[in-house]
Amino acid sequence: MTDAPDLKPLKTWSHLAGQRRRPSEYEIVSTNLLWSTDDELPWSLSPDMDMNQWYLKYRDGSPLKHVDWDAFRDPDGLVYRTYNILQDGQEAYVDGLLDEHNASGHDAELSAGWLDSLALLYTPARYMLHAVQMSSAYLVQMAPASTIVNCAMLQAADQLRWVSRTAYRTKELSLTAPDKGFGDKERALWENDPAWQGFRELMERALVAYDWGEQFVALNLVAKPAIDEAFVRQLGQAAHRAGDGLLRQLLDAQQADSVRARNWSAALVALALQTDGNKQVLADWVAKWAPLGDAASDAFCAALPDAGDAAAQAKDEAEAFRAGLGLGR
Amino acid sequence: MALLDRSDWYDIARDTNWTPGYVPREEIFPPQLSDPYGIPVEQWETFDEPYKVSYREYVKIQREKDSSAYSVKAALSRSKFHDDLDEGWASVLKLHYGAVALTEYQACQFQARMVRFGPSPSMRNMATYGMLDELRHAQLQLFFPHELVSRDRQYDWAHEAAHTKNWAVLGGRHAIDDIMMCRDAVTGTIMVSFAFETGLTNLQMVGLSTDAANMGDFTFANMITSIQSDEARHAQLGSPAIEIMINNGKKKEAQQAVDVAFWRMWRLFAITVGIPMDYYIPLDQRHLSFKEFMHEWIIRQYDRQVRDLGLETPWYWDLLADDIENHHHCQQGGIWSWRPTVWWNPPGAVGPREREWLEEKYPGWNDSYGTYWDVITDNLLHGREEKTHPECIPIICNMCQIPISNRPGEAWKARALQLEHEGRRYNFCTEPCRWIFTTDPDRYKHHLTIVDRMYSGEIDPPTLDNVLTYMGIGVVSEGGRDGHDYSWVDGFRTQAAE
Ligand SMILES: [Fe+2]
Ligand SMILES: [Fe+2]
Ligand SMILES: [Zn+2]
Numbered sequence: 001m002t003d004a005p006d007l008k009p010l011k012t013w014s015h016l017a018g019q020r021r022r023p024s025e026y027e028i029v030s031t032n033l034l035w036s037t038d039d040e041l042p043w044s045l046s047p048d049m050d051m052n053q054w055y056l057k058y059r060d061g062s063p064l065k066h067v068d069w070d071a072f073r074d075p076d077g078l079v080y081r082t083y084n085i086l087q088d089g090q091e092a093y094v095d096g097l098l099d100e101h102n103a104s105g106h107d108a109e110l111s112a113g114w115l116d117s118l119a120l121l122y123t124p125a126r127y128m129l130h131a132v133q134m135s136s137a138y139l140v141q142m143a144p145a146s147t148i149v150n151c152a153m154l155q156a157a158d159q160l161r162w163v164s165r166t167a168y169r170t171k172e173l174s175l176t177a178p179d180k181g182f183g184d185k186e187r188a189l190w191e192n193d194p195a196w197q198g199f200r201e202l203m204e205r206a207l208v209a210y211d212w213g214e215q216f217v218a219l220n221l222v223a224k225p226a227i228d229e230a231f232v233r234q235l236g237q238a239a240h241r242a243g244d245g246l247l248r249q250l251l252d253a254q255q256a257d258s259v260r261a262r263n264w265s266a267a268l269v270a271l272a273l274q275t276d277g278n279k280q281v282l283a284d285w286v287a288k289w290a291p292l293g294d295a296a297s298d299a300f301c302a303a304l305p306d307a308g309d310a311a312a313q314a315k316d317e318a319e320a321f322r323a324g325l326g327l328g329r
Numbered sequence: 330m331a332l333l334d335r336s337d338w339y340d341i342a343r344d345t346n347w348t349p350g351y352v353p354r355e356e357i358f359p360p361q362l363s364d365p366y367g368i369p370v371e372q373w374e375t376f377d378e379p380y381k382v383s384y385r386e387y388v389k390i391q392r393e394k395d396s397s398a399y400s401v402k403a404a405l406s407r408s409k410f411h412d413d414l415d416e417g418w419a420s421v422l423k424l425h426y427g428a429v430a431l432t433e434y435q436a437c438q439f440q441a442r443m444v445r446f447g448p449s450p451s452m453r454n455m456a457t458y459g460m461l462d463e464l465r466h467a468q469l470q471l472f473f474p475h476e477l478v479s480r481d482r483q484y485d486w487a488h489e490a491a492h493t494k495n496w497a498v499l500g501g502r503h504a505i506d507d508i509m510m511c512r513d514a515v516t517g518t519i520m521v522s523f524a525f526e527t528g529l530t531n532l533q534m535v536g537l538s539t540d541a542a543n544m545g546d547f548t549f550a551n552m553i554t555s556i557q558s559d560e561a562r563h564a565q566l567g568s569p570a571i572e573i574m575i576n577n578g579k580k581k582e583a584q585q586a587v588d589v590a591f592w593r594m595w596r597l598f599a600i601t602v603g604i605p606m607d608y609y610i611p612l613d614q615r616h617l618s619f620k621e622f623m624h625e626w627i628i629r630q631y632d633r634q635v636r637d638l639g640l641e642t643p644w645y646w647d648l649l650a651d652d653i654e655n656h657h658h659c660q661q662g663g664i665w666s667w668r669p670t671v672w673w674n675p676p677g678a679v680g681p682r683e684r685e686w687l688e689e690k691y692p693g694w695n696d697s698y699g700t701y702w703d704v705i706t707d708n709l710l711h712g713r714e715e716k717t718h719p720e721c722i723p724i725i726c727n728m729c730q731i732p733i734s735n736r737p738g739e740a741w742k743a744r745a746l747q748l749e750h751e752g753r754r755y756n757f758c759t760e761p762c763r764w765i766f767t768t769d770p771d772r773y774k775h776h777l778t779i780v781d782r783m784y785s786g787e788i789d790p791p792t793l794d795n796v797l798t799y800m801g802i803g804v805v806s807e808g809g810r811d812g813h814d815y816s817w818v819d820g821f822r823t824q825a826a827e
Contacts, residue, residue, distance in 0.1 A: 137444035
């Protein structure tokens with residue numbers, strides 16, 4: 001061969017050999033793993049087959065463009081191995097919280113009024129969190145680089161974590177307060193109660209935002225921040241006011257997962273903004289989706305006991321997060 | 330009272346279907362991504378996974394598994410195991426990692442399809458763990474070969490293979506794209522969770538891990554066993570889906586999905602597992618022949634599982650029995666002859682003792698495959714190495730993408746199964762490959778085999794060098810050579826001398 005490449009021994013994968021640093025475990029096991037982004041045609045079946053068309057339209061045809069999405073890195077640098085170490089520790093902490101509060105008869109001390117609030121505003125959240133789990137899994141299928149896929153994957157897993165813990169608390173509360181409809185009324189409330197209709201509309205519409213970039217904006221820049229602020233933070237503060245130390249601490253633990261989601265979302269926006277034109281694309285999507293996020297926060301916070309300016313705070317904080325990324329309205 | 334049992338709250342966590350009000354349900358669950366069979370959602374809500382786990386248990390168990398899998402690696406890097414490793418076994422590792430690592434990664438996206446579009450909440454939750462499992466499998470099987478890449482560039486294929494157009498990769502990608510990446514959530518789980526994972530990945534665990542332990546490669550044996558313990562859990566997504574299909578009058582569709590997927594994956598597994606078991610692993614370390622293994626673990630067990638679920642034995646079961654006798658022997662001959670095109674160093678490994686073993690395990694081997702190796706052996710004994718490289722371009726199966734090859738010798742049956750479709754002639758290795766094409770010609774008709782690409786202008790001009798470069802040979806690493814530098818013919822020299 002005339003132009004045979006230099007096949008000298010490698011110290012790492014050939015695709016990482018050009019970088020000056022020694023690659024980390026994270027880079028070794030996370031980078032450039034998708035084969036469907038190698039060629040013009042994602043999958044080696046007919047071009048007009050529906051799955052090829054789906055990826056061509058919603059991934060490769062997205063208005064959000066970058067020449068090298070594989071340059072993305074998770075700021076937390078998590079791999080499967082370290083994710084489990086992290087979350088096993090976090091879950092041991094949550095087990096401790098639940099055990100302790102159960103032993104001290106925590107739930108029996110809750111007022112009837114607060115139990116009504118929990119039945120209305122807390123336990124139906126499993127539907128919302130599950131929708132976030134589904135939506136995150138859509139990003140897993142559609143993101144154009146393995147490093148982005150992995151962040152979405154761990155985000156989906158985090159949602160199942162809180163779906164599970166919410167189900168756990170639903171059962172536990174039903175034992176203390178059998179007459180409040182715990183474990184029974186959640187679906188009807190999620191489908192009909194005004195407090196949830198904003199989040200339900202937001203998530204149903206987000207689930208069908210099939211362009212991968214728009215899905216990311218709708219989910220990670222609008223829906224999750226709204227959930228973090230209205231549900232996690234404002235409901236957590238209401239729990240504190242009502243003497244529900246357990247829910248307050250559970251929601252704080254949930255917040256730790258959201259911090260990671262925000263870290264990678266910020267990194268992805270920063271990468272996207274390297275390309276001319278993306279700022280406008282992202283801003284247009286934010287303009288389309290943020291009002292739905294605001295409406296969801298308004299509806300939810302209006303039902304919080306002694307809400308004060310909870311809705312305004314929630315909306316301001318979500319907006320501040322986006323503004324910090326250069327995407328304020 | 331302290332902590333609740335999982336069973337106390339588990340059903341609540343999988344009660345997450347709701348009736349959408351702002352967007353039609355069919356838009357959230359498009360049939361082509363979710364359930365194309367029109368089974369009512371209440372039916373899907375009866376989905377009950379046989380194996381249950383909570384997130385809390387999952388992260389704890391998996392953390393422990395990883396700490397044991399990776400600790401073996403720490404011991405490995407101090408050991409001399411790879412210093413004087415038999416190249417036959419090294420070839421098993423190179424072939425395995427190149428074929429598997431990124432395929433496991435693609436399985437994350439496959440599981441994610443079930444998480445997003447699965448019509449049953451249970452399926453969506455279980456697939457969330459399945460998705461994480463596949464991330465584990467990809468990352469483990471990248472981490473370990475990366476340890477070896479400084480010893481031998483051929484290990485770089487663990488990461489690079491799937492990004493090349495090596496002929497073996499084209500076959501793997503075509504099958505995986507077909508059954509795993511381009512199916513709706515329901516068909517996908519039947520094809521992958523059941524036919525592939527329940528049916529065939531047992532091959533890897535029981536077949537390769539025992540051999541690995543015999544080889545003293547405890548890292549690999551442990552890793553495969555550990556991976557398989559995840560697989561045993563998430564493979565159980567398949568059977569409840571099949572039961573729901575059957576209960577709702579879709580037995581025929583379920584049967585077809587299972588039969589298509591099983592055959593597609595069988596054609597590949599015979600290469601990645603069958604050839605190692607019967608050729609690459611040194612004779613003294615072999616524990617079962619591939620055929621014994623297939624009859625014990627696949628023919629008997631898989632067939633029973635299929636019938637227990639209410640499906641039928643696949644229509645091609647007799648053809649499978651025939652393929653077990655032949656396919657991997659054909660491909661051992663082909664791959665060895667075309668060794669410069671692969672990223673491992675396949676040993677011929679058919680010296681006198683090996684041939685005796687092959688004849689015992691596969692009566693008639695000497696009179697058939699043996700005749701093929703007789704010519705090669707003779708050429709090697711007489712210093713005509715160049716004559717051991719083939720001159721003709723093979724015909725490639727338009728389904729499995731594997732060269733079409735038949736049992737040589739007395740019983741030679743020159744079979745070329747063909748099909749004309751919209752003016753193009755397609756070749757197939759076997760009836761099941763042709764049948765799969767006919768189930769959905771539009772899906773498959775445009776694909777070009779590696780040989781088609783030599784004539785289509787994609788590899789231009791199709792000189793040997795250009796073809797090799799196209800396949801990543803000389804780019805990622807050198808191509809293969811005989812793994813034992815032909816030392817297996819020495820036994821015949823001794824015989825001749827005696
Ligand atoms: Fe796997
Ligand atoms: Fe799997
Ligand atoms: Zn075939």
